[in-house]
Amino acid sequence: MTPRVKGFTAGSIAAASYGLNPLFALPLYREGLSVDSVLFYRYAFAIGMMALLLRFQRVDMRVRRREWPLLAVYGLLFSASSLFLFLSYNYMDAGIASTILFMYPVMVAVIMAVFFGERASWLTWLCIVLAVGGVSLLTKTSDGSSVSLLGITFVLLSSLSYAIYIVGVNRSSIAKMPSAKLTFYALCFGILIYITRTRGLTELQLPHTLLGWTCAFCLALFPTIISLVTMTISIRNIGSTSAAILGALEPITALVVGTLVFGERLTPRICLGIFLVLAAVTLLIAGKKIYYVLRSHFVRTT
Numbered sequence: 001m002t003p004r005v006k007g008f009t010a011g012s013i014a015a016a017s018y019g020l021n022p023l024f025a026l027p028l029y030r031e032g033l034s035v036d037s038v039l040f041y042r043y044a045f046a047i048g049m050m051a052l053l054l055r056f057q058r059v060d061m062r063v064r065r066r067e068w069p070l071l072a073v074y075g076l077l078f079s080a081s082s083l084f085l086f087l088s089y090n091y092m093d094a095g096i097a098s099t100i101l102f103m104y105p106v107m108v109a110v111i112m113a114v115f116f117g118e119r120a121s122w123l124t125w126l127c128i129v130l131a132v133g134g135v136s137l138l139t140k141t142s143d144g145s146s147v148s149l150l151g152i153t154f155v156l157l158s159s160l161s162y163a164i165y166i167v168g169v170n171r172s173s174i175a176k177m178p179s180a181k182l183t184f185y186a187l188c189f190g191i192l193i194y195i196t197r198t199r200g201l202t203e204l205q206l207p208h209t210l211l212g213w214t215c216a217f218c219l220a221l222f223p224t225i226i227s228l229v230t231m232t233i234s235i236r237n238i239g240s241t242s243a244a245i246l247g248a249l250e251p252i253t254a255l256v257v258g259t260l261v262f263g264e265r266l267t268p269r270i271c272l273g274i275f276l277v278l279a280a281v282t283l284l285i286a287g288k289k290i291y292y293v294l295r296s297h298f299v300r301t302t
Helices: 003-018 021-030 035-057 065-088 094-101 104-115 122-137 149-171 179-197 210-260 268-301
Strands: none
Touching: 003 210, 021 035, 021 065, 021 094, 021 210, 035 065, 035 179, 035 210, 065 094, 065 149, 065 179, 094 149, 094 210, 094 268, 104 122, 104 149, 104 268, 122 268, 179 210, 210 268
16 A cells, blocks of 8 residues: 555545544433533543553653643643534534534634734635635524524534644644644543533433443544544645545535434535535645646646
8 A cells, every 4th residue: 555545545534533423422412411421431431542552652651841731721622622512413413513613724724814923815715705605504404494503603612622722732832742642631631621510520421321332432432543543644644734635524424424324404505505614624725735736737738
């Protein structure tokens, strides 16, 4: 297998794995588990798996004193993104929520332009317009009724939290920390939210069936561990841009799961909204590369 094939394969697995969140979360909701209980199990199992992975890779886990506050803040942001996304599942179709979540690269571009003075090109503004237009089309359900404003707010907060997390990590002194090590500490600090919200685990709910425990375990394995490991492999083989473009498979996977497993309906309006959001993010990530390729081709042919 060539590095390019390996990178695209790993990137596709990473994106599709993360899109499986609804497949394992919604059955736990149906068993009566709260969002906090579901996410506690996801984080707890993931911490154990990540610890084994880091030990196997013999990663140096030492952290400098000045890095601890940053890890705490970014861990809480990382966890807040999970919390808001899983809360949104209670108010809107999971596939639509996952599509709106995919706006985080657009939010990163806006944050960089507003707070760090990074000049936004016409392409960036076009992508912002497309993304906003796509989200506006997703504010109605398949039967024409309005999607819960609270649900949309939750998923936008999830996307914003993750965008701030990405910008913060890349702009801080821990930018060069190995991704697996950073994620491990983010999970460790992030789980504190669910310990607190379940009142020191006194209100933690247990899955009632073997299926429930399996879903809790798979939430940690597929959308977290497998997604993280394969994304790292993808970035190393094909670069961050191509790996990010493959991230479009995340909402597509969630949409397929929602439609085939949970009976969520897709209308032409919803499909158009999804297309606009995916197009906006893809153009934002790959737009400059596409532009230079087309320009160089035009120069050669003329």
